[in-house]
Amino acid sequence: MTDAKNADVPARGIARGRYRFREYHVTTVPDSLLLPAFTALCVTGEERSCGATSGTLHTLDEVTRWIAGHCAQTGHQHYEQTVRAILRAELGAWQ
Template sequence: MPESPKAGAPERNSSRGRYRYRFRECHVTTVPDSLALPAFEAVCVTGEERNCGATSSTLHTLDELTRWIAGHCAQSGHELYEQTVCALVRAEPGAWQ
């Protein structure tokens, strides 16, 4: 009789490794990290058959990003951009239950 594929494998206790989380009872506040600069990027998504794809570098102020978009728009006439904003935040636990 052929061996089962689980032959020789340690037996797992089905009660182990099960965790219950009650997300509604977990209170966390997120606070921006004052030492980290935010990061802004934009990608030109103007185009009918395919997106233009011009991408700004990573910029650290919204004004810099707006200037890049305005410059690309002036050169190309493109009007649609996807903006990404990244910032580090710190989770500060509140009442964990």
């Protein structure tokens, strides 16, 4: 089907509609019943990373102690830290 004013142009928007989506306003709150989980991974190395990992720890002090110990043993200085926490979503009003 073509547009009546412009015979060589295909018709656009024959069945147009406007949709409005409402959304929740959500806030996230750390779950106080569960401890956060921290891990450290040694990424020092020229051709490949060392790959030593701290395993799951529950405080930043434990992660820092593990890094200090690994650094003292190996001299490695570059680490990747991962933090995981369980969050609870609190739904707000519809908007």
